[in-house]
Amino acid sequence: MADLTTLHKSARTLILSLREGMEQLERAETGGTFVHESSLKKTQTQRLADLQSISERMDSAWRMQSMRESAAKCDVWRRKVEQVSEEVMFLQQALDKHLQREGRRNAEARERAELLSRRSGQAGPSYAGGGWGARFCAFADWLAIKNVEAQGWGL
Structure with a gap:
């Protein structure tokens, strides 16, 4: 014990x-x-x-x-x-x-x-070639960065 x-x-x-x-x-x-x-x-x-x-x-x-x-x-x-x-x-x-x-x-x-x-x-990645695909990817990146900045994570 x-x-x-x-x-x-x-x-x-x-x-x-x-x-x-x-x-x-x-x-x-x-x-x-x-x-x-x-x-x-x-x-x-x-x-x-x-x-x-x-x-x-x-x-x-x-x-x-x-x-x-x-x-x-x-x-x-x-x-x-x-x-x-x-x-x-x-x-x-x-x-x-x-x-x-x-x-x-x-x-x-x-x-x-x-x-x-x-x-x-x-x-x-580059968005060469233009067109809607490239514009959409650029917009998605911009939107993601804005979300990051809005949450106070911006560098």
Whole structure:
């Protein structure tokens, strides 16, 4: 049981530090300051992997304990193990959502850069040959750039 207690204490400590790290990532994301975000993401990913390992060890230790201890004690530890497992899933989902939002932001930034470079004539497809197709493409580019500027993303 001492091993299970130690594992639970380590898990709680990791959960608190992961929550704090997620709050820092959220603040950086909403505040627009991405100072040490990449190192924080790596730290969060490593902490989450450590927590998953501890959660698995807790589950294993609890199952071994359930063979030796009373049902009441086992029920208490079962709930604690389940809480840690649920917290692992929640934190994993939160980190995954953050990474998805970051991927979308990066894709939007690439798209904005491409549109702006086309507007300034630096690169991209040419609309040679004139005609309605070329006019439509030029209008679509203009409209996309206006939408970007209207949302405050203009460079």
